[in-house]
Amino acid sequence: MAKRKLNFDRIMEAAEEGEGAGFCLACGAEACGVEPDARGYECESCGAKKVYGAEELLLRIGG
Numbered sequence: 801m802a803k804r805k806l807n808f809d810r811i812m813e814a815a816e817e818g819e820g821a822g823f824c825l826a827c828g829a830e831a832c833g834v835e836p837d838a839r840g841y842e843c844e845s846c847g848a849k850k851v852y853g854a855e856e857l858l859l860r861i862g863g
């Protein structure tokens with residue numbers, strides 16, 4: 801099973817769409833309906849508590 805890599809462009813796209821997208825840092829799965837500043841949410845794909853909101857991730861990467 802191929803996993804999509806999480807990268808800056810992908811996160812930026814999601815943040816710009818502004819529809820509550822977030823990403824799991826453990827497996828790279830996209831989550832929806834999370835707050836932009838979500839931290840440590842549970843991933844629906846792998847169960848890790850590593851889902852962060854897109855904007856939160858951009859801050860971490862850029863910051």
Ligand SMILES: [Zn+2]
Nearest residue numbers: 824827843846
């Ligand atoms: Zn995950």
